[in-house]
Amino acid sequence: MLKIKQYVKAESLEQAYELNQKKTNRIIGGMLWLKMSTAQIQTAIDLSGLGLDQIEETEDAWKIGCMVSLRDLELHEGLNELSCNMVRESVRSIVGVQFRNLATIGGSIFGRFGFSDVLTCFLALDTEVELYKGGIISLEEFAKMERDNDILVRVIVKKTPGKGSYQSHRNTKTDFPVLAVAADRYGDELKVAVGARPMKAVCLHIPAEQLDACTDLKKFAKELATQVPMGSNMRGSAAYRTHLAEVLIRRALEKITDGGEKNAD
């Protein structure tokens, strides 16, 4: 059972940051993953009093506070319009509404979990993260970083017009994905993020012209799929994942080249 000696509702990010420098202290997000651990936490730092549960719109981006719930993401019109519903697609299969009302984007992204749908989706979008001390860096860079004691304050999704699709395969409808693929074409780039490999999601960058010139999406997808290292776990073997990657990447690209229609399946 998780043990927490002291609970502190942070009054400022600075206070939270200072508390978080101690190894035995932890920032709590939605607590869904943390709750299952047997960790002994000295001080649990709660950011829920800092107004970070808002999605703010600026001229060129959506700024998503780290305490925004997955359910809020699912229902957010602006984000889903921008992402061709990729955001909704990426979270709607996560356990259930009651779970998604608790789980936060900050917890999902900061944890950099292998199974994360959320990380996979936002990796493909034009996304940055705002760290309290580390400033603003790309999500992709953040995903590669080791866990540290900084605080993820916001996730910033740039309003870069693009076409995207989120695809996943699950053994049951609300299970972790066996494999997740987010593909997004914006600017002169096609980004393909592959998650639940089962390791942490990675992102491929392909010049968009290659997609435009492609006459055989199946072959194109296969080449991309073979670039992604896969592993085996309870939910599937590496070989199956490579196969799924090919299928799901192709399906995502079909959606994109088909005009980026809203995800139908």
Place this chain on the structure above:
Amino acid sequence: MQISLTLNGKKITEEIADDLLLIDFVRNHGCYSVKRGCETSNCGLCTVFLDEKPVLSCSVLAARADGHKVDTLEGLQEEAEEFGSFIAGQGAEQCGFCNPGMIMNAIALFRENPDPSDDEIREYLAGNLCRCSGYEGQLRGIHDFLEYKRKGGAR
């Protein structure tokens, strides 16, 4: 630490352990409808409303409910009876253990979306597991309830 919250309309101020979970807090206050079915936030049996939103009380620190409003089925007895009678009308309550959580979440669904489609019902309640009923009878009960509501609450 000390927390103050409103549980089923009643203001409670209490000294609690910092790591007390909301499910244990509400059960300690006699809200036995709130059940524990797993340790992994998968079953939905412990669903309560936190500021009107359905959440898994097994995954929330009671400390986090400080200053907020918590509702369990004990505080929604009229709605539980009204809707629950349609589940019972199909015999779909079966062992009953999952019912309070499912009924809480169904009430949340109806408040959000008073006329849901079957797909919307299934998706909204997907986080409420039931091992007895096979879900089909629950769906029939929900249909009957929605029909009754459409008729303005007449059977």
Place this chain on the structure above:
Amino acid sequence: MKAVGVPFVKKDAMALVTGKPVYTNDLAPKECLIVKLLRSPHANAMIREIKTDVAMRVPGIEAIYTWKDVPQHRFTTAGQTWPEPSPYDRLILDQHVRFVGDPVAIIAGENEACVERAMKMIKVKYEVLPAVLDPEEALDGPVLVHPEDSWKALCPVGADNKRNLCAQAEDGNGDVEKVLAECDVVVEHTYHVRAAQQAMMETFQTVCFMDMYGRLNVMSSTQIVYHVRRIVSNALGIPKSKIRAFKPRIGGGFGAKQSAVCEVYPAFVTWKTGKPSKIVFTREESQIASSPRHDMAVTVRMGADKEGNIRAIDLYTLSNTGAYGEHGPTTVGLSGHKAIPLYGSAEAYRFRYDVVYTNRMSAGAYRGYGATQGIFAVETSVNELAEKLGMDPMEIRMKNMVKEGQFMPAYYGETANSCALDKCLARVKEMSGWDEKYPRKVMPDGKIRSVGVALAMQGSCISNVDVGSATIKLGEDGVYNMSIAAADMGTGCDTILAQMAAECLDCDLDDIAVSGADTDTSPYDSGSYASSTTYVTGMAVTRASEELKKRIVRQAAKMLKCEVDEVDFDGHIARSDKTGEEVTLAAIGAGAMCGSDIALQVTESHSSPVSPPPYMAGAVEIELDPETGHVEILDYYAVVDCGTVINPNLARVQAEGGIVQGIGMTLYENIQYTEKGQLLNNSFMQYKIPTRMDMGNLHVEFESSYEPTGPFGAKSIGEIVINTPAPALTHAIANATGLWFRELPITSEQIAMGIMENEN
């Protein structure tokens, strides 16, 4: 009929839907000791040293018990009629731990936190032994799960602990080898079903306390109060008269709670300390150390002539009972005896089995109880045979399946006195649109729609063994109390049995209050298992009702001063034919309480020499994605012959619930062990039971036969309903892909990789 056949709402329904505190943990005394178990991390080990002194010093700890503290006579936790066929192979705590999760120590303390702290401070030195995890390697293998001499089998089931053998037998009819040799077509395959979990929403839980008479009270979430009393008595070495076992509402059982999985631990604590105690299993404990389905590999050889007449069935089952033998010798029997008789016209059959011990979690009773495994094998064999013969799988069944009046040599030599299986299948064929859909249709998006079919049977009790009883008494306001020890675990038997009593007594359902199950106050009942409650306890109810009616008439005659045969009783009023004088039921009830020597209370017991099978046909339509291997269930069609349907709503929900459990074990619920014998599917995160998005649309109907030996013509429904999904889905997947998957669960990975392999 006024009460039988009516879809009454369950008597406890409103309490359940409004969340009233009616389950074991809701009713526990506030100051209960919390009981938890330290469990073995090893699959096979001897405890060489165990130190509890430091742990005992944790504030709040009341007691810690190890193998040195418990009685040394073995018992079984299987809830079965004495003498139990299951071997006596357990101790409350044993120096020899036999699976990952086997209890090592019992810790009792005033709260969960101190108990958990103390658990971490117990120091155990294990001598880790090689383990046998593969049932194929168990029989006569080098590793013995039960080498001890104190191991004991009460019944001659062919057990030998020095061979890892929990049971072994063979029976048959005719010369199987000879007939098979003559057959034009023979199929032979092995079908494997894993140890799926019942996964009822309420985990195992028990509360114990001492009463004012110094007796141990065991309040438990159990299907078997009387067996619990005996098991606790055996385990603790105390007389049964010192024990009271009872149940409140139960949060689901499905057979899991036909074993006393958790009762003995708090019982021991309370007996030793005199203090109330409770144990509430975590979901993880319920997954790793409980009583799941027996892992069985069923090999079928089935032969037919060119016309598709099934001539011989040879079936061999290797059943893995795990570390202990609960229900091991009995579940295996059903894998043959409740599968082979579906094809009663076969000239010869043979059924052989071995049940072996391994260092895995002990199995137990799970809905279907071996029949599920056998039917998966036999029904898939029939589908494979039909394919080989180029016959429609509906046609081969119509030709060969058991029909009413048929003698069933493989079914304990019973005759099918009530059987509407032909009607069930015909109706399923029609409902499912079989002729248009069979075998497959490729959709424009490349997905494949296909159908599959299967039949099933089960029993309605354990013949000549199960006992059901009911006590009914009349109260002074003209209403009845009915006391039973069958266990309503959500199934609604309290209501169903009351419907039967109301039918007999010509009264309203509300005029019958039901209570139970309680060993102090309920008449003896073996418990709710083997699909027996409606069929066996139901007969006891009707007999008790009829007898009580006679006594009511006697009391009325006395009050009306006339002869018994002059009394006309309509359920509410008794009237003298001679004088026209009347007396109300309430007055009769009151009359019996004043100067009367007529007890208006009757107890009747019933046991049946036969176990008439219910029958069922199921068909499924799926949409299979050949690229990902995903199987989407579109519609499931099922028609059941459970004899007379006592409560149509409750029968239908039984069928629907069973079908979804069957779907779960076929497609999603995996059992994966590490090389060291640790179960990975130890939570609802890793053991995926179907959600409401994973099961398609269910369509259930009934085709009732009339069973002459059952109450109002009824047979059973509880178990049979889980049996068709595995073979029907396997069939549909084969029809979509051309591939036969003979091991459950059939995952999307197996399907997709199988298709790829096939293409290359």
